Amino acid sequence: MTQTDFIGRLQANVGADIVLRAADANLDRHSRDFLNVMRDDVAILGVAYPRTAEQVSAILVACQADEVPVVPQGGLTSMVGGPVPTRSSLVLSLDRMRAIEEIDEAAGTMTVQAGCILEMVQRSADEAGFFFPLDLGGRGSAQVGGLISTNAGGNRVLRYGMMRESVLGIEAVLPDGTIIHSLNKMLKNNAGYDLKQLFIGAEGTLGVITRAVLRLYPKPLSTNTALLAVADYTRLLALLQRTKTAFGGELGAFEAMWPDMYRLGTVALDRQPPIAIGHGLYILIETLGTDPERSPVQFEEVLGSMIEDGLAEDIVIAASERQRQDMWAIRDCPGEFSKMFWPQRSYDISLPTGAIGDFVTRCTAALRERWPGIGTAFWGHIADSNLHLSLNLPDPDGAALDKAVYEFTGAYGGSISAEHGIGSMKRAYLHYSRTPEEIATMRLLKHAFDPKGIMNPDKVI
């Protein structure tokens, strides 16, 4: 039985409009994510665009019977190769499952199909008078199924948690075709194992998510943003504690930028720095308040006291939405500085918050010793324990750089993936953050759900 037969039989089974032969599909779209391209020696056998969980089930049953690998794909914004096939596979695209099915105002929930795009979720929530907080650069392409499968993070985790905290229910299809219909709308539900937790962050290796119930929040009524400069990481930590206490559940962002990155995001991009170059660390703070009159006043008072008490060296509070966006543009500059910082390798790691300052110092020193002239840029969602770094080196040995960074991360008790996942790119380094027992238990779980190993093989473990 040839693989061509498989696609033909699958077409006969679920419809030729649902399953496309490779020759008829847009293979360019389906063979790459944001950073990674499919290897030349790998073939996409066909692309399925199911419209229902039942069709996903039929497809997985067929794949399992013939042991054909299946690679689920959402918006393909992954940076670690999660949705890129590494073997000849059927691609299962969620592109045709984009519907927003229901907004339950009393429950504060939105039920969507897994292919629904993040920006659409945000807009629909807004139009219904609600707020969907998860936000990241790929919002115009990233799909709910992928965001759940990678437990996505972004800029508001401090206040609202990661994607895991915004998912109340899911519908998922197991490799054997079983449809798990768990579209729970309740904040509290302890009726047996919480099965949705298994699929959140599993990167499509245990099954395919087809629908989800998302949690909506009230709209914040007062957004207050400031840029601060501090002398060193010790003062940053003190300022973080003060900020958390002073703003509590209103603290929306606490983003640190080291001088190397701040310079790239301002003068290197011909932008006037809101606070001068030369400080030890820069911090972007944002609160999401509820009182349009009082929240800004309290914001100014609290930040003012940071200067008075010598914690901060300089502060600029955004006086307009334009100024706010300019501040965020500095924070978001890694999307822009590639041109002057190329070739580049980027990292997404997490470390116990107290250890991050020391990590940056020592990691920089170690990298410079081994690769003199290496360019570094450090920044991160520090309050979430999340550090990003970009390295710039002419003709870099990617594997050696990766190993150096992840080994260092492991030595600090950190994680080689904070919010990007493992995909295929970080798989070889998982042991720096997980014990052999943890990895063996992940394999146990994988084998229990996917004994034939058809679901997104070569990813995660």
Place this chain on the structure above:
Amino acid sequence: MTQTDFIGRLQANVGADIVLRAADANLDRHSRDFLNVMRDDVAILGVAYPRTAEQVSAILVACQADEVPVVPQGGLTSMVGGPVPTRSSLVLSLDRMRAIEEIDEAAGTMTVQAGCILEMVQRSADEAGFFFPLDLGGRGSAQVGGLISTNAGGNRVLRYGMMRESVLGIEAVLPDGTIIHSLNKMLKNNAGYDLKQLFIGAEGTLGVITRAVLRLYPKPLSTNTALLAVADYTRLLALLQRTKTAFGGELGAFEAMWPDMYRLGTVALDRQPPIAIGHGLYILIETLGTDPERSPVQFEEVLGSMIEDGLAEDIVIAASERQRQDMWAIRDCPGEFSKMFWPQRSYDISLPTGAIGDFVTRCTAALRERWPGIGTAFWGHIADSNLHLSLNLPDPDGAALDKAVYEFTGAYGGSISAEHGIGSMKRAYLHYSRTPEEIATMRLLKHAFDPKGIMNPDKVI
């Protein structure tokens, strides 16, 4: 090989000070939880009091080899029989693993052994300048391991989430003795499957939790509490939306009390009701604010507008800590009204928030039709979708009452357990809230981790 031999060999293996024969143990303590007593035909073979994960591992290896059931026990505050043996078993008590091992101020974490008591966690957090938010009536006995194993809830879920959201890392021992050491301190960690999620809410059926990293919060600086009366559930829902928008991340509690319960908590207990009897519904609202000056003013303004706009019929704001405690005493009256409401059966369910009003009306009518003269009391953490009810009937047929309530709950798309778990008591009713596919997948998971079925058998599934 007799069972007596098993205990003797286990003593030889891990120590006679660690494993007690049944005759030497306090069997009264280990044979009951808050509501349930072990059946007469069941025997406790022995009680193990390990001090380390390694000892837990040795005990589980021995139990698996001889297929001896193990029942893990924490503070025994369960209300559903979770820690009560249903077969002749070894009891594994965490009573000797009570240490608080570390508070990491920069990370905002506390690392504890699983037997650590909730009240001790709260107190130690407070002494270190932090706040551990999870709180419930059993705080003086409930242990961290049990709170995690049942994904405990309580009064502050609206603001801080359930126990799942307060657990960053765990150490757990699998039935085969494998120690999973995942004492993560980071808010973000997506390095492979998040194994801790498996053990949270699994009620000790997949392994034994031995340590945990808990998330600490800054102390709230302004607690504001009020009691409100509204005409009906529609107005309660409108008031809930207003409250969520106005207080955002500071809203700590939104507790509804139906007239039957409010009467029991006030006049029936010889307490002066802060708001007169006769309204449609009573609501206790509490905010956990950050600004000791502004938060109370905003609280009064927002609640004042509820009266002006006709949403609330009456409001009393607590003017002192004493008045606040009096209001909470009404909310907490189910701990007191047993004497005049006996025999009693109590329920912990959840429903989509919008459906709760209708559920109460129809459920009351259905119960009264079948059992004329039945007494009812409804209350709950409504914003969390959590409804509690107590039923009072002379000479009640417990199984018939349970079936009626859970069947009704299932028909509304609700959960038969919001925050108490399934244990042994609700096991027969799981199908009202979970599909056959969900239950089959739970069994798949159970079998993968515990193929011989030694871990807390007859619980959950």
